[in-house]
Amino acid sequence: MEPLLEVEHLIGGYSRQKPVLHDISFSVRPGEMVGLIGLNGAGKSTTIKHILGLMEPHSGAVRLAGRRLEEDPTAYRRTYAYVPESPLLYEELTVREHLEMAAMAYGLDSATYEERSERLLEEFQMATFRNRLAGHLSKGMKQKVMIMSAFLVKPDLYIIDEPFLGLDPLGIRSLLELMVRVKESGASILISSHILSTIERYGDRYVLLHQGRLTAAGDLEALRAQARMPGASLDDVFCSLVTQDVNSL
Structure with missing residues (x-):
């Protein structure tokens, strides 16, 4: 199945001299939820801003349904809906x-x-x-x-940034049930959240950013294999991979 969202070799940020993102590549296919995870300052929000078209890549490309923003801005923006962290x-x-x-x-x-x-x-x-x-x-x-x-x-794609902050328990349940329904209908979801237990329960694949670089990507089994932690939770795998990345610097 062709990806709905394609991020290809994205380098970007606020300054060309000091980019925040370094060669980020991942995709989101129809009918799947991809968790964008990482520590504070990892580059998650900057990545989302490039997908939304609020920032222009220094190099690389972002495509929605095979289309870049500059090719048809109206059609590109109607492909997604965005839920920001702060209302x-x-x-x-x-x-x-x-x-x-x-x-x-x-x-x-x-x-x-x-x-x-x-x-x-x-x-x-x-x-x-x-x-x-x-x-x-x-x-x-x-x-x-x-x-x-x-x-x-x-829309075809939901981009959701830390949606659970401030929601009451019924609101969280309603949101999760909605995400399941739209995913089953064929829509794509890119969700950024620090609540990894929820992301693990509902996500299909994960994109782990650390210091603006792609540290790991794939389903939970792929991340477990990279961390050499069979059967571990996403939370434990995340902490291990981030720690390994820090120690390798």
Whole structure:
């Protein structure tokens, strides 16, 4: 199966003299969840910014459905939906208005919007807050609005950065169930999170970055083999590989 997302020999960052990312390559295929993991400062957020088109690679390429951003910016951006670590909302818009704005941006018709938005509002326990201004929401509620906006439009690729921060237990369960459903429908998920037990339970493959370099990639068995830790948890494998990488410097 052809990858939906392809990151090829990516070198990038804020300065060409001191790049953050060094020759990063990985892919995400339809119907799979790939965990982007690493310590703070490993380059995960910088990688995501390059995929989103917020940063231009120094060299290498990022493709979505075989298309680079500069070839068709509108089609490229409609391929994905992004859930950032920190919610970014308009304080003077209501929950419903944020959902309506997402629907318009992705060209959803009225009937589809109404059906999907009602289901999401109920699923995330936000139906009674649909007319509340974003400025009056808690951080967890704001995160739910970001999540609902992404899942409302049903893109080919979900890019999700530390989604569990601030969510209550029911919100976490709803998000995990949604991710399972969209993956089964054929959508792709690239998720960055420090909660490795959850990533291990739901992920298909993993991309481990350390100090801007690709330290390991593959399914859990491949990472276990690289760490020489058969049967170990993702958390233990991660700690071992990162430690090995540090000691090799």
